[in-house]
Amino acid sequence: MIKTSFKKSVFLPSISVIIILSLCCIFMPQVTNSFITSIKNNIFKNFSWFYILSVSFFVCFMLILAFSKFGDIKLGDDDCKPSFSFSSWLAMLFATGMGVGLMYFGVAEPIIHKKTLNMSDNDAMLHTIFHWGIHPWAIYGVCALAMAYFGFRYKMPLSLRSAFYPFLKDKIYGFWGNLVDILALIVTVFGISTTLGYSASQLNAGLINLNILHSQSFLEQSVIIFIIISLATLSAISGLTKGLKILSEINLVLAILLMLFVLFIGDTTALLAKFSSNIGNYLQNIILLSFKTYAYEKEYLSWFNNWTIFYWAWWLSWAPFVGFFIAKISKGRSLREFIFGVLVVPTSFNILWFSIFGNSALTFNDILSAYSSSPENLLFHFLENFPFAYFSCILAMVVLTLFFITSADSGIFVLNSLSSAGSEKSYKWQSLLWGFILCVLAASLLYSGGLDAILNITMIVALPYALMMIIMCFSLLKGLLVDINYSYKKLTQATVYxxxxxxxxxxxxxxxxxxxxxxxxxxxxxxxxxxxxxxxxxxxxxxxxxxxxxxxxxxxxxxxxxxxxxxxxxxxxxxxxxxxxxxxxxxxxxxxxxxxxxxxxxxxxxxxxxxxxxxxxxxxxxxxxxxxxxxxxxxxxxxxxxxxxx
Known part of the structure; x- marks a missing residue:
């Protein structure tokens, strides 16, 4: 009999829903996509205010915790030491959270904003940095913190269900707990699949730029997906502290080298000056943008829904995946260290990254705007404007490939844990199974054009998940209040005698x-x-x-x-x-x-x-x-x- 750590009440319903939805998207892509798109558009139209308020609430909630007495609480026992060094921890945060996105949108987004709304360079950079700033990391952070706190502090399963213990009590081990994990598992599978599909298209574009491939066809992209997921599966089997840690550290170094290349080959003084201005502009406008719904500027509503609300929903749909992984690697850190590490450090790096790539790209706007309809090509067309273009494109391809592998690697790891209700035990064949499922699903959806439908499903699920995360915040607060009362409970006055x-x-x-x-x-x-x-x-x-x-x-x-x-x-x-x-x-x-x-x-x-x-x-x-x-x-x-x- 095959040994498994899968929890049947989570794995079987999840895989059934995944298969049914995937078959609909593969064999009826137009009908399915049309139906799901209409639902998504109605949600974005009627609940954009809720997305804005909920994500801003997460930012405020995390900052309040960091500056309060709760900040001293450890994610684990009071004498628990971090499992990874600070640099390794940050490297894995980037590898999982936004690595592929930085490569894909670092050049593309400012160019598209400028062309779409005829924005100034300053406004194009402001909105780009806002979308990639503290808000997405607050979403990830809330989810990760809740799981890490109840998992390591209370010795509960490292699973989303555990985050609701103060309200559900022992019901988390029954129907309601299974329902939470099923939802998280479905969103994670589809979120990873769509990302793999879009990332494969950018890798394909890079290989064409290097004259290694000559077309962006289904066959080429399927081969890319197969190779990348195979490597990711091997990394997953090798273990979290081996494969993913090493790849993440290597990739962070290479990504920084690519960024420094663009900085020093370009107008270094001007880029650093713009970096400083971007920080000030972001801090000056962050409160206004955090609550802005364009209710008084209806001509911008379409852009607002297609970018800001889309991003917020996208980050929310990725929260179970990224949050779980961040939680897993954060044992032993204090809440304050965790929050500042998750919010401040990645946000600062993202501002630097977009300032260097985005502002540099805007200087070539006349050339690059012609390619804005195919954002997967923009990075490589951008690098062609610098010396040593061939070598910089190779470096970009290596960085993108490693980000691709680490995202798939951590995805397989998270899927294993979610389908096992947070169990620490995992068998190698399970990683192979999830690798196979992701590979077949991504390739099939790419072939049928069903990636858009699956993406829209994740956007729809983000709405109830946002509400669930708000409840999660109050559940976490309730647990923290009990923790403080328990930890600081003094001896009864009478015991002095x-x-x-x-x-x-x-x-x-x-x-x-x-x-x-x-x-x-x-x-x-x-x-x-x-x-x-x-x-x-x-x-x-x-x-x-x-x-x-x-x-x-x-x-x-x-x-x-x-x-x-x-x-x-x-x-x-x-x-x-x-x-x-x-x-x-x-x-x-x-x-x-x-x-x-x-x-x-x-x-x-x-x-x-x-x-x-x-x-x-x-x-x-x-x-x-x-x-x-x-x-x-x-x-x-x-x-x-x-x-x-x-």
Missing amino acids: FSGEFWQERLAQILKQSKENDVKKFLHTRVKNAMLKLKNRLDIYGLSTQIISSDEEIKLVIKKELTKDFVYGVCVVKKHASKSIVDDKLLPTFSKEFIYEPQTFFIDSRNGYNIEYLNEQEIIVDILKQYERYLQLLFDDKNEIFTKDY
Whole structure:
């Protein structure tokens, strides 16, 4: 029997939907594409505002987490060390997240914006950088952070379903959890397939430019897809820390070399000046663009939907894939390090990349705009305007090929994990299976022209996924709040007095679930006796004291004439007992739904604390500690706003 880590309730429904949709796109491409395109256009028309608000929300959410106390929390145990060095980590972020896109759109997008809307160079670069700036990385980051946090911090399966645990609880292991992973798996397969198809067309264009091939036909592109996915599959089988890590590091170095070639062969001073201006222009306009829906400029709505909304939907559809991979390689990093690493570093690199390639391309706009209808060719036509064009095109082809391989490699890895519900175990034949599926699917869709239909499906699925990600943010926040409360939970105030002298009595109290009558009895015996003894001593010193009691509380009051009275009170507090502790058969002493505690209160707004473990003498000492603090506050005039009796 073949061993497998696939979870049948996720893999079988997913592969069934993939096959059905693929067959529709292959054998009825026009009908399918027409129907799906109409749905996509209606979604973009009616919900563009939702895409804009949700993606901007993700940016704000990530930045708030980074600057808050949550930023110190580790993705893993508190002493967990990162699995990869910072440079390797960043290299793999680029290889998976946007490598192919930088090569494809680095030259093409500014040229197309300038030609389509007759934009100035400044505006063409602004909108290009906006599309490739902090927003897409915030989408990836939210998804990755939620999976990494619950996967590494709570030791749950590294899967999308785990991100919803605070709301769904154990239901994540049933129907609802399976549904989340099925959706993610389907989107990932089609997202990778379309990217492979379009990337193959750019590689084909590059090979034609180098006179290695002579046409952009289905056969050539199918061979390219087969070779690339075969190499990616071999890399996937070799393991994450071997194949993908090495390829990513090599490719980042080569990509930087290509970028430096364009920088130093071109007008270096002008490009660096434009880089600085692009940063300032981006920061100056980022808030306006983040919320702009062109509601007052309807002549730009078509462009807006075809570019900004398309990009936002595209990044959202890729979030399960890229997010999962980023999560996998981020164990051991703090939330703050993770967020700044995912948001700031790639965004800065992207601005530099587009400033060098985009601004350089705009200087050749008259030449390049003629090729804007075939963006896969623009990079190579751009490089022809520089010395050593043949060698720079070869370098570009190598970089593009490696980005292609690492994207497919990480895609196979993610598909394995998603179809196994986050299981760490994976068999080599599974990687071969996913490699085969991606290869056949991409080639078949390329042949039938069904790539557009599949792309539109991923755009449609992005809408419910955006809503799901918003819920994911609140689920993550709920988990973080519990984490902070758990991690920073202090010892009960009463334990300050613990010594070995009364350990048996202390143990009996700790293991007893106090009832309401028990706490009331504690108030009116032990607490009251302690207060009476202290009152008698205070009266000797001429202080005006009073003990006020009711069924639910008791308090000692030391009267003052010009300042607020000193009050030390104890009341009965009712709390819900955790369901897990009530249902735990190994904790038989805790069986009631509620617990009751004797909790202190004061005349100011300070939080009280539980004193159920204190004996009579210790209660007196605790009152004296609070009274000494009260007197120290009175001695300092700057505390008058709190101490004066108005």
